Amino acid sequence: MEASTLRKLIHLSFIVALSLPFIFPINIPISVNKSTQDAYNTVESIPEGSIALINFDFSTQSAPEVYPQALAFLKHAIRRHFKFVITTFESPDAVLYAKQALASVDLTGYKYGKDYVHLGYFPGKETSISAFGRDVHGLVKTDADGSSIVDMPLMQQIQSAKDISIWLIGSYNSQPFITQIYAPYNAIMISASDGSSYQSLYTYYQSKQLKGLLNGARGGAEYEGLLGYAGQAKAIMNVQNFSHVFFIGAIVIGNIIYFRRGKKQ
Amino acid sequence: MNLTLAILLEAACTFAIWSYLYKENPVYRLFEYVFIGISVGHILVMSISSINGSAIVPLLAGNVLYIIPIILGFTLYFYFSRSFYYLYRIPMALLVGTGVGLGIRGAAHSTIINQTIANISLFKLGMDWLSLLKGLAIVVGSVSVLYYFIFTYYVEQKGVIKNAMRLPRYFIMLTFGALLANVVMVRTSYLSGRLIFLWTTDAIYTIPIAIAIFSIGILYDKGFLHIKKK
């Protein structure tokens, strides 16, 4: 069989395999990882009414994986009655996702400017995170819609990183926060991740610079389970069962064929 | 059935990109260029909004010092000049100096010092055997991989050390294996997001239409649908 034909057949069988959970739905319970449980417990340990910073920092590319995690952080912050500010320091796409998240949650009892503020996008990643941590009002003059923050009661309480009780980082890579916020201010931070950055961020969790860490879509599904709802991350994990079995099967079958051809020769 | 323009657009974008899996084609190319156009437009909108919020608003409020970063920002555009290209280096120097300063601070404190302290404090009295094994794996792995990267580049190892250099290679292979598994999870998550949209919303009605269009396209490409000239 031609290589290109084989490749196309594999692609077709892959998409068929991943469509099976929608035709034959299965619902396998997900156990909770220690790093996810630590993230949840850390948020639970912060007193109600504290000020939280929720960071939405992912592009449209990684939104399917990171957005459910950031949304879970937002829901947990509201459940704990935290006052919160929402920021974006790297991907401007996340500003619109943050607006979408705010529109999807129940903000009863929350007043804009007094209990929550959406600050918008500050380019520069590490540079803007450092500037924000040092002097919030030196960097931030307006919110995401261009309104002045000077008269907002919540923003009058936040002058620097020291005024924020917990950092909920809904970003695909929270390393700039660790280097620019944890190191100087010893901040309490929990982080989302996309699966490929989980490994490198795990060393920071292990060294207790991060108090909790979610492992991509799996971590998002675990966190949703702890909060008591099944969101997009749980739906993704149902598909992951089939995709991972497909990959393992492809590796095994491919190697069996390879070794059998080698023996024949 | 409620096939709104939004759902139709989203489904069309998804199928157009997936058509590349068969072969590059004009439809895929068109949507690729559309994506680049929207992305660039979007980032320009967000940057202008950021400049307005961070610099223009305080400048108009009376803080005249903000004219300096605005002038430096416009100086960046000498990048396109042949005669005055060197002026572009001045705002770049600000960016490079800031980046390097912040980077060195972060690397030294968070990564080198804190990670080394974490390695030392891995072992405690009374820890269970699994944690002990993990701790040993982390310490041996980190020290051997660090030695491998720093000392094998300039100096060729010989004898016992050369054989011992296999250990960090094994750790690196295990690291990359775990990374491969996580990359598989990430990329299939992105694909799952698209499938969830197609299967659980009204976009499900576009699936048979897409299959029909793909089939016609494949048959045409293979030559089965060409009209024979007399």
Added chain:
Amino acid sequence: MSLIRRDLPVWIAFLVGVIILADYVFTFPGLQVASTTLTNWAVIVTAFSFGIGALNIIQRQSKIIIRRDKYWIYSVVLIIILFGTLGIGLVGSINHPYYKILFDNVMAPLNVTMSSMLAFFLASAAFRVFRAKNFESILLLIAAVFVMLQNAPIGELIWPGLPVIGDFFVTGFAAGGNRGIQIGAAIASIGFGVRILIGQEKRWFGRTE
């Protein structure tokens, strides 16, 4: 003239870097103000830098259209869409319904679908390329399989010990390897940063005269 072309940028980078580093070590009010101001200015200048990429794209696509090169009609579409998005975003703001359609229903699905293509290529690579040819590749594949079974809930259903083994690969072996890589990269980045500050590394200058 080489003072402005070469020496001045190096001195500016050196001074800015030293002020920010010194602020981390010493606590003088003047130093803190200088460091904070420079960092805030850098954020503003970064926002201007995105325009360079955009202008570059517009310049290149315009040349393609003027010369009627291959696929020039796509370049016309790109330019129209670019300015259309910019216009809607600036005149109507990012909350405008048309901007939301462009972002939610065109840009986002295009970006995600392009990224998801790698899943297909990984699937065909898993069948055709991932071969257990030597001990090191066997280690890589074993780690990959166990971590995949740890990530997917089905692994726990097959045998409860599978996620435990997968977790050991991630939190033991891979954590050790990653830590070594990170510390090595941090040391290298400090060395590279110092080279930039003292003017030994000038690649950030761009074009040389």
